Amino acid sequence: MIVSDFIKRILDYGTKQYGLHYNEFVLFGVRGYSVIDGSMVKNDDKIDEYNDLIFLLGTNSIPRYYIATMDPGLTWLRKAMNPLGTARLKEGLYKYKIGIHRGHPALTQYASVTVLRYKEHTGDQPWISWKDEKPSIFQTGWFGIDIHAKGGNTAKVGVTSAGCSVIDSTWEGTVWKEFFSLLKSASHVQNFYYYAVLDQATVEKLIVSDI
Template sequence: MPILRKRGTMDTKKFVKRLMAYGSKKYGLLYDRWVLFGIRGIDFKDGIVKTNNDNINEYNDALFLIRTVNKSLEFKIYACTIDPGRYWLNQPMNPAGTARIVEGIYKYKLGMHRGHKALNQYAQVTVNRYVPHQNGKPWFKWKDESISVTQAGFFAIDIHAKSSTSKFVEMASAGCTVLNSTWTDAPWSEFFRTIEQAILAHSQPYLCYCVLDQNTAVTILS
């Protein structure tokens, strides 16, 4: 008998294949080299992908590195946040508000973040900005928040590791994609090494980074 899955869940390999098909149809992506997907509000465990609460200030997003080699699928998955932490939402660096990268396709290159090897913008990114709440209202769900302005440009929206072992995002991200891994932990080391080797091995100086919101992930899971 077939194994029945709960609604909003899927075998990881099946999800990756559907993700690839979505990327090809929507953005014309090819997978002869590593492509990075950042997906909001999903968990992965024991070979299953499923949606989560997508709460603010949590490492509840996922990064998928995907490629095919001789028609054989390869992929790696990492827990992360694609969104800013609560600290910077309350104390934005930019007077227009704190940045949250918009769903879309972007290009990233090898670079530095606060003295560490990381990934930097190769081209412009589009962000929505959020201003601090009035009267101490807490931050819970992105779907309940109002966008103050949408901008495109170079805003130092990097991809990097975190500096503390806290389970909450807080100061770790002011809009960057941050792995749930410190600079010296195995997940970050493997992630960056994989991308660094791939970029240095090809004449293309950037990696494609496709950001998807949770509602898009839900359509892929359905």
């Protein structure tokens, strides 16, 4: 499916599922899909990769998408910051605002979020793909699950995300600057931005459906 057709489907999904309207900016996080030659292509959703997409839509502006990760990196899966396990955003609708992440302007929680927590593996069991993993618990609250740029120009997610969504661009990169400046330009009329998180299985259903 070409990207423009997919955008129509996620806009329709957002309205039917959550009652979203698009006179303001709305973010859609799409797990486990890449854009190749202008088409949406399912990938292997491997852990520690920038293999997700964040779409910035609405306000009659040009639709944009950004390569990202919506998942924690291998560093924190191997050594969880929380004794209950490392956080991964659960599929759903969340609210974000302009804020600060580790000294940098970014998007931070406007309201509580729900996360799935994954405990460290025992022994030498590898972390390979999210489809092979089962969460131990889910929680709703304020966990500092932000949307931000990456700290260094590294190919793997690694230490960059302990559960945050991270654009595949450094803080000084043109990709992050474009993304954040567009959102900031609307901050005088938007107190918050909706962020709809879609798992790979949901995206696949939208693409193969006959609607």
